[in-house]
Amino acid sequence: MTIDCTFFGARVLGPEGWSDPPLSISDGLVQASSGGRIVDLTGYLVLPGVVDAHGDGFERHMAPRRGALREADHGMTACAAELAANGITTAVLAQFFSWEGGMRGPEFAEHVFGVVSKVRPTVAVDLQLQLRLETHLLDEFPRAEAAVDRFGIRYVVFNDHLPHQRLSEGRKPPRLTGQALKSGRSPEAHLALMQDLHARSAEVPAALDDLAGRLAAKGVVMGSHDDSTPDDRAIWAKRGAQVSEFPETLEAATAARADGAHIVLGAPNVVRGASHAGNIAAAELVRAGLCDALASDYHYPSPIRAAFRLEELGLCDLATAWRMVSRGPARLLGLTDRGDLTPGQRADLIVLDPETRRVMATLAAGKVAYLASPAAERFFAN
CATH class of the missing domain: 3.20.20.140 (Metal-dependent hydrolases)
Known part of the structure; x- marks a missing residue:
């Protein structure tokens, strides 16, 4: 099952460099507009897989x-x-x-x-x-x-x-x-x-x-x-x-x-x-x-x-x-x-802790491939 959500609060590595806009994914792809569940990733980095x-x-x-x-x-x-x-x-x-x-x-x-x-x-x-x-x-x-x-x-x-x-x-x-x-x-x-x-x-x-x-x-x-x-x-x-x-x-x-x-x-x-x-x-x-x-x-x-x-x-x-x-x-x-987090690309991405450099989550084509605490709590928060 693919995730339909919008990540916010994280620093996102896009083709032009770092920025902090919301990043939305659904149907296994990066989307141009927000939608789905909201997931707070404040303090983390989001990068292409x-x-x-x-x-x-x-x-x-x-x-x-x-x-x-x-x-x-x-x-x-x-x-x-x-x-x-x-x-x-x-x-x-x-x-x-x-x-x-x-x-x-x-x-x-x-x-x-x-x-x-x-x-x-x-x-x-x-x-x-x-x-x-x-x-x-x-x-x-x-x-x-x-x-x-x-x-x-x-x-x-x-x-x-x-x-x-x-x-x-x-x-x-x-x-x-x-x-x-x-x-x-x-x-x-x-x-x-x-x-x-x-x-x-x-x-x-x-x-x-x-x-x-x-x-x-x-x-x-x-x-x-x-x-x-x-x-x-x-x-x-x-x-x-x-x-x-x-x-x-x-x-x-x-x-x-x-x-x-x-x-x-x-x-x-x-x-x-x-x-x-x-x-x-x-x-x-x-x-x-x-x-x-x-x-x-x-x-x-x-x-x-x-x-x-x-x-x-x-x-x-x-x-x-x-x-x-x-x-x-x-x-x-x-x-x-x-390879890029641009609209229309596969939602292949990782969530990284910048302090420990530990992978906290990995999504491949919008599917959760790996999820670790404490980031998991962010994904399942109401």
Whole structure:
């Protein structure tokens, strides 16, 4: 059930900045005129809901231990609750489709896609899917494309996690045994698979060109991942990848901006102050104007925390930072119906305590996805 009400007393973040007019919602949309119940939100902030363009924090909900998959639909419901508690109203669940196997393999990916399709109509948060395709998984390209069609996936990102340098030198990759155990293979079989995939590298460019062309024709948004050089980015731009996820260097990010790509950075990187992998700090790219979206990556609380952190660092004001977790990611996903609190937009919004920075309420398309005390008392007051 959607809420029909008018909020007053709060500071509201609109497209032009902060103001304090009443904000009305009904029929799941922001309305131009007041109506419905009156809800006093004095002392709180009202902001557009967070649009998370890339998050894989759901994995522990799907399988808290390796092989523990029986409660996956309940796990996804719990994940939706966690998303809402962190102000995320649209969540892109980034699922590997990889030779790495286990929870990154095609079988598990199809399982996740099926569970999300089942749970999506039952929760308020808009759950969307990203298929993260390993570039060298050539024989499974048809299967991946079939999953895109079957599950209505509108976002595909290309990864290459093969340790090419080690393989070309005939050396064993680091952490081989642990990765093999996660995949369900012996270390010998896992290494043999990587060697075989590496040996087919010459076939990869043409196969990717063909697949990218077909995905583009379907209207699928495509992205590159971990670009490290301008040449890397140029290759993907030529294939029609409109998104550059987590570029590793200033040069790669600059190239992405030059070719018109949307740039996604990790919100945890901003919160931590550095990349856990030793790449360029996200804050430095924000400072250079090379960020369109801050994504949760592996930690759902981080988008909101990162927005405030950017203000604290003096890199931008909160209104500008918030666009990187709301309007910016919505636009790169092609979602023009959300990301702003303007009449006609989806009523995706959060109520925030400015002192604690705690999410007090989350509404997605006008439906209550999360509600905490003491704000709950305001909603139910006579």
